[in-house]
Amino acid sequence: MTVILLRHGRSTSNTAHTLAGRSEGVDLDDKGREQAEAVVARVADLPIKAIVRSPLLRCERTVAPLAAALGLEPVVEERLSEVDYGAWTGCKIGDLFKEPLWAVVQQQPSAAVFPDGEGLAQVQARAVAAVREHDRTLAEQHEGDVLWIACTHGDVIKSIIADAVGSHLDNFQRITADPASMSVIRYTSARPFVLHVNHTGPALTAALLAKPEPSGDAVVGGSTD
Template sequence: MATVILLRHMKSSANGAGVLAGRTPGVELAERGHEQALDLVGRLEGVPITEVCSSPLLRCKQTIAPLLKARGLRSRTDKRLSEVDYGDWTGEELKKLGKEPLWRVVQTHPSAAVFPGGEGLAAMQARAVAAIREHDARIGEQYGAEAVWLACSHGDVIKSVLADALGMHLDSFQRIVVDPGSVSVVRFTETRPFVVRSNDLGGDLSGIVAPKSAKSKRKRGSSDAVVGGSTGN
């Protein structure tokens, strides 16, 4: 198993516009978003990244472009990391959607929410978690337990992956905050994942790298939690 950096795309033209962009084609990064994408290169300096996977949507591709160029990497596109298919809600104003009966279901019982003409949040979580766990197992097997990789995706998608890692029911995932441009980190082991960072918007990321094992590079990371809490780096 390995460590995944869950990166929400940088600020887009739709963020703050009061509409639910969803999978609307052509939604690009805002000017601030392009600046954040450049800043990410410096934030991740010193963090070895073996692979990058991404949602196929433009705002995610633009987010990782400077990092790929700086590292000489290519990204692997996975549609399972794409934004929620909001169906008929796509492109609608949030203030209008807030008056729909389904809005309350999304807020209080999201596991039962299915968007008209789109997908359900439970189905979204199932495909996103499957994608992350499959890529992580493959990368861990190929590069070893200390490997770090990055997945660029969307707010609700990342929240659902974090909820799974925390052992939370999907009905509680609205308690998790994942802002544009934020980094969350999950370290997978044989028996359970550890959430190392959540919604990090500017902290030092060097500590996310798992300590090297004295044994084979293919040795699994420890599944034991530190009793009494982490001692830091």
């Protein structure tokens, strides 16, 4: 099972440098709408069977052109929603730099809990659970491999990737997920394989999503020469 983690296109909050969080009505800007339209061509060669999205408007707008092109009805998944930033919601990023919690978010995010909001560890737990659950459900429905899209938010995507590579959440700030980027994870019975991170090129192709092949002659911790 392979999931394409699609971050929503550029939003009006991105360009205003504010922390949108779960604010209602935050839409894509002109560039974001262009990015949403471009997603259709970027995945045109791929057999996508399902679209799952965050309930927020910017994710709805991002997948709308692709859903129309594929004739799919996106599934709304609350657990893929943006971080609940609580009292930080709507604040200017520049002002948040001054908060003591900002350093915790950057250096030890597993310990960060937003005032009147949620913790980043909670975000990772709910998001990973959602992706793995949809992955299993789609595998059962289609009785085999399925390629699907999960449209969500930057910090959510970074936390899912951190889990997939077996990295502690405290390292998730080393991962980048730009607006309209695609990151690809293939889940297997043995382990997840991260195939792409922050892909912003013109197209993802089937060849780039080939199944990882086990290397039976590999020497653990050493060279195969």
